Amino acid sequence: MNRLTKRYAAAMVLAISLVTVPLAGQVKAVESPAAAGASNADGQRVSILYFNDGHEIAPVTDKLGTRGGAARIKTLVDSVQDEKIVAFGGDLGGGTLFGGVFKGFPMVEAFHHIPVDVANFGQHDFDAGVDNALDLIQASRFQWISSNLVGSDGKPFGQVPDHVVIEKQGIRVGIIGLTSAMETTVRDERVKQLPVIEAAKQAVQKLESQQPDVIIALTQEPSAKDKALLAAVPEIHAVFTEEEAEEQSFVHEVDQGRRFVFSPQGNMGSIIRLIVEKDAAGGIRLSHDILKADETVAEDPALAKLAAEYQAKLDQELGKTVATMKQELLYGENHESRFKETAIGNWIADAYRDYYGTDLAFANGGGIRASAKQGEFTLKDAKAILPFGNKIVVAEVDGEMVLQALENGVSGVDRMAGAFLQVSGISYVYDADQPVGQRVSDVMVGGAPIRKDAVYTLALSNFMYTGGDNYTMFTDAKTKVGAGEARTDFELLAAYASKQKTVDVQSEGRITVKGFADVGDRHWAKEAVRRLASEGIMQGVSEGRFAPNAAVTPAELYEVVTAGMPEAADAVWWTEVGFDRNEKSASVTREQLAAVAARLLEVKTAKPVLSVAGETGFSDEGEINPALKPAVAGLAEYGLLKGRPGRNFAPKEAATRAELSYVLWNIMKE
Structure with a gap:
């Protein structure tokens, strides 16, 4: 997607990615922060790795560079040595051509290799219909969750749980899943979206009986709504949400930095890493990092091969x-x-x-x-x-x-x-x-x-x-x-x-x-073009288009000239100029236009225009037909004829419609 500068101009991106803060609520604070890479010899430690927007199995390459791809996500996940929980935020089907063709199943296969532990729904996971979404659930070895999507029977959609608790290293992490914008996908009574905040409160209430150390929410909604969610449900310590931009990740601090909203790059461009540490006394502390899935990250060979196979299939589907x-x-x-x-x-x-x-x-x-x-x-x-x-x-x-x-x-x-x-x-x-x-x-x-x-x-x-x-x-x-x-x-x-x-x-x-879209206010012949058109003397080549740089044919020149100056229709000098007035395929040269213009000016002013001396002053006057040179020289002296760059006249080049209109109008108004 393109940059959402309007919606997120006020969002603060943390320049320092390692920040340790005490959790809100009942979680005990610690006195000194620990860096994300430091060991925790006296307690337990787990990393929550989050990414979303998985429409493309292969890396995406565009004006922002190359990023994402399941093979790079796998490499980054493997690089984290902690015990870890890998969470996907939603949208692995639909949304792009690849997602629309394969409807999410290649991503499910790729997620098994990473492996992903838990996934929330995005509305694009329903783009191919409810039946397809149910098939995705059945095909998945990881756990889907949803706290606010229900079926027609009022129970959680697809019989997935509305929350999970995952314990690693003695740290219990409670996870809920929330999805919005279901009105932008396929409508079906078999899936309904319940109000996000009310559903979150109910899911958190169930979670608390299981005594989690940390509660996180996987959401598919704008960060402004995520902040409202944190304000309404103080038990949630961090929200992992949808992408705000393709080119960067966002970390929003809430409650003076005690809670967070995390938004990774679109198209799996980064992983948000939340490090949860628990000391011997039961105190919990958080720190976070951003792992970019850019071109500097090597691709996992097995997943790179899988991605290449699906890209080959896509090429077939495109046809x-x-x-x-x-x-x-x-x-x-x-x-x-x-x-x-x-x-x-x-x-x-x-x-x-x-x-x-x-x-x-x-x-x-x-x-x-x-x-x-x-x-x-x-x-x-x-x-x-x-x-x-x-x-x-x-x-x-x-x-x-x-x-x-x-x-x-x-x-x-x-x-x-x-x-x-x-x-x-x-x-x-x-x-x-x-x-x-x-x-x-x-x-x-x-x-x-x-x-x-x-x-x-x-x-x-x-x-x-x-x-x-x-x-x-x-x-x-x-x-x-x-x-x-x-x-x-x-x-x-x-x-x-x-x-x-x-x-x-x-x-x-x-x-x-x-008017003519291709003859704007800055065009040198605009007055002549507009005047001739308004008087019906010269027409455009189509609606809104005059084609000022198009070449003029002898037949067109004769038609335009006689429309503007009927007295020239039967003049004997037409033959002298040397072209057939009925010719519709050849182009009038600039020296031929000058010859016609000189005769027209003589008709209009009743004064001689052809120069006796025949000196034009142009650098390339040696290329001008000697029979036509007096006309070129006379018009130049009169100030009606201008050359090209370098004081060249370019006599053999085709005269344009703009040049014809300029010359004719200036003669007519004499």
């Missing part, structure tokens, strides 16, 4: 057909998805909105990197279209935020910026000729004008939600489905395609473009 495309959906040879509505953009945004049932959905055009070909559509195709694997989150936003987002999306259309929004559940008009911040109008949601004070649910990538591409307007939005609970973009697209079976998508007027 399986999930739907049939009725027609090709182009993402845009000219980057159309970055400045106008496209059918593929509609399809992607619809996939997000359909999965979460939101009012609106946004998909940034820059994230669309391939077309969907006609015919068979595979998982590999979905990944090629959306290669970044962004998480699609859900937020409650007001209409003003939506309007600001739309304005931001069209602010860089002249640069074909990736921020441009493909949309679902909403339509809008934008005028590329207007100033940035004032381009969007006629915004409709559900067939009615948008209201600035209305609240809408919005599905979008976590990249945008946390400020990427300058989408900073969501700071005060309310998160409904965060990155920890969300599914990836290509996974949602593949699921939507599979649901549709036959995909038939068209552009349907969600976005209307006025």
Whole structure:
């Protein structure tokens, strides 16, 4: 997932990873702290090793580097010499392409090798359905627990215990498991989520009769809720929770450092190690460390081989057909998805909105990197279209935020910026000729004008939600489905395609473009292009696109010139210039454009323009056709003709549509 800077900006990451503190409640404090690596000759010691977010059996490689992988987790677990309890926090199925294809079973197999002792459920463990979750439980040799998930009979889901007590080295560790965000996975009456805090209180009450030395909670919820859990249930000494970010681990101190909330890196990027020590007098002390599963950690050979085998199977699965495309959906040879509505953009945004049932959905055009070909559509195709694997989150936003987002999306259309929004559940008009911040109008949601004070649910990538591409307007939005609970973009697209079976998508007027997105306020020919277009003299090549750098054909030049200056239609000099006015495949050269422009200027001003001397002043004037050199020299003297860098004229290069518009407009206004 992408960095959750908005949600966790206030979180304090401890720079010192070895901190020893007395436990809260009835646990006896000690006078002097012990370092995590020190021996405890007079008492007992056990390490609790925790990791979560196990969607991928192999290491993940992205812009943050390489991290995770079951083989590295195994190496780190083996490196800890203490007696240990290995706990997994949830999400070993769903959430990614690998998890969606194999539904968690490779991770269960890998966890047997590590080995894992106890596991909590994440909501993604139900993405493939309740039956699959039950099969995962049956396949596991480690113990699943849940304190707040129950079946339709009101008993713990899958008949797993609501708590366990594990004793190592005479230290009794009580463990409970708590899961939230079940509304973001498959709905099924056979699994229900009970309120987290109330369920935790009941589980802890049962635990206390077994006299644990330490009580920990494995949770799947945001750290802010974990802090509320600690405030409501003081008997819990530490919470091991879901990932807050891919690039770092978090340690939050509570009650002046007497209790903790631990959050490891996503994609099994680290292990949180909690060292519990008990002295001869029964006093308990805690210290903690973070073990990073990065590229410096050697992979366990047996698990590395297992991961490679499953990756090979995944490659085979990627080629399986999930739907049939009725027609090709182009993402845009000219980057159309970055400045106008496209059918593929509609399809992607619809996939997000359909999965979460939101009012609106946004998909940034820059994230669309391939077309969907006609015919068979595979998982590999979905990944090629959306290669970044962004998480699609859900937020409650007001209409003003939506309007600001739309304005931001069209602010860089002249640069074909990736921020441009493909949309679902909403339509809008934008005028590329207007100033940035004032381009969007006629915004409709559900067939009615948008209201600035209305609240809408919005599905979008976590990249945008946390400020990427300058989408900073969501700071005060309310998160409904965060990155920890969300599914990836290509996974949602593949699921939507599979649901549709036959995909038939068209552009349907969600976005209307006025003006030319590729001729912005900073373009040197903007005035000429806009004036000629407004008078109907020169048209764009498609909606929102003028193609200023495209070459001009003789037929196009004749059509444009005679539209702007009808008096030139039957001029005898057309033949003298040396090209066929009906030619639609060849390109007009810059020296030919100069020859036409010189004659037009003479028509307009009734004054001679062709230079008798024929000296152009350009460094490459020797390359100019001698018959056309007087026209080039005359226009240069007149100030209407400019060269290229290095005082070159480049006479044989193709004249562009922008150059034609600039020359013609300046002649017409003489």
